[in-house]
Amino acid sequence: MLTIEGIEKSAYKELETVKDRDGLEALRVKYLGRKGDLTGVLRSLKDLSEKERKTLGSRANKFKDKLQEKIDAKFLEFGEGDGVSNIDITRPGHKPSRGYLHLLSKTEQEIRKIFLSMNFSVVEGPELETEFYAFNALNLPEWHPAREAWDTFWIKPKKGGERMLLRPHTSPVQIRYMEEHQPPFQIIVPGRCFRYEATDATHDTNFYQFEGLMVGRDVNLANFKYIVEKFFEEFFKGQKVEARFRPSHFPFVEPGVEVDMRFKGGDWLEMMGAGMVHPKVFEAAHYDPRDFQGFAFGMGIERLAMIKYKIPDIRMFYSGDLRFIKQF
Numbered sequence: 001m002l003t004i005e006g007i008e009k010s011a012y013k014e015l016e017t018v019k020d021r022d023g024l025e026a027l028r029v030k031y032l033g034r035k036g037d038l039t040g041v042l043r044s045l046k047d048l049s050e051k052e053r054k055t056l057g058s059r060a061n062k063f064k065d066k067l068q069e070k071i072d073a074k075f076l077e078f079g080e081g082d083g084v085s086n087i088d089i090t091r092p093g094h095k096p097s098r099g100y101l102h103l104l105s106k107t108e109q110e111i112r113k114i115f116l117s118m119n120f121s122v123v124e125g126p127e128l129e130t131e132f133y134a135f136n137a138l139n140l141p142e143w144h145p146a147r148e149a150w151d152t153f154w155i156k157p158k159k160g161g162e163r164m165l166l167r168p169h170t171s172p173v174q175i176r177y178m179e180e181h182q183p184p185f186q187i188i189v190p191g192r193c194f195r196y197e198a199t200d201a202t203h204d205t206n207f208y209q210f211e212g213l214m215v216g217r218d219v220n221l222a223n224f225k226y227i228v229e230k231f232f233e234e235f236f237k238g239q240k241v242e243a244r245f246r247p248s249h250f251p252f253v254e255p256g257v258e259v260d261m262r263f264k265g266g267d268w269l270e271m272m273g274a275g276m277v278h279p280k281v282f283e284a285a286h287y288d289p290r291d292f293q294g295f296a297f298g299m300g301i302e303r304l305a306m307i308k309y310k311i312p313d314i315r316m317f318y319s320g321d322l323r324f325i326k327q328f
């Protein structure tokens, strides 16, 4: 019986001596054709044990590809032979399909651009976070009931290691950034976040946020209001947008507010949480809270895109449905 090794050897040898297109075609049929030697070997595989079948099968397939490649190359070398081109130059070409950005990436880029134009820097942080940065340093000690609002996915800790989790918000990057920089500064932090919660039209276990943080000697909420209104106006392409603050509570800000916006004549839409950075947060980052003050906010990227592009359900972003994705 023919072995793979034997076939390989003689195929390569014959390939070297082949002189013209006809010879090459004959060789192709002999080895790769439907009744060819290799097909014979592949057919006989069914009688082998599973292990043998696997190794031999993969070897035979590799050989098949390689030989086909070599034969193709040789055909090119020999040229068209009879001098008559068999290429139909009138045949329409294949339209190359171009890649493009997902709407969420596009939205994030728009956000970055607007804040960069207002002299903010763009910073990123890890999606897998430590308990310290995600909670404790943000004035959310273990016993704090507000932790429940940011319930997330915990990772099994390494022996003796710190507890880790998928970050439920981008706020941990506030601490990471302040540990390494001194005010004044203004940053935004776009990124992916995770929450352990039921999925519906406006919630998903996976979503995108961006954090804002501006710190200096006298940065205040009035500055913040100006910045968000400017941001909304840019993002919503020059439409006049009004923002309002409602009292709210986040352990890492004091006072804390909920920010709503509305277009001229429209309803108020709840957009984000924000507030003045809590002294305890400054302390966790080794700042003296008597030296600095500033505002922080956290906004959902999907929410912005949903309003701007009139998308009714957050799950559409992650459906992978091209009919949705290709519209933007």
Ligand code: PHE
Pocket: 168, 169, 170, 171, 250, 252, 253, 272, 273, 274, 275, 296, 297, 298, 299
């Ligand atoms: N991190 C908060 C959230 O995800 C939002 C927030 C950020 C609130 C900064 C206040 C200040 O809900």
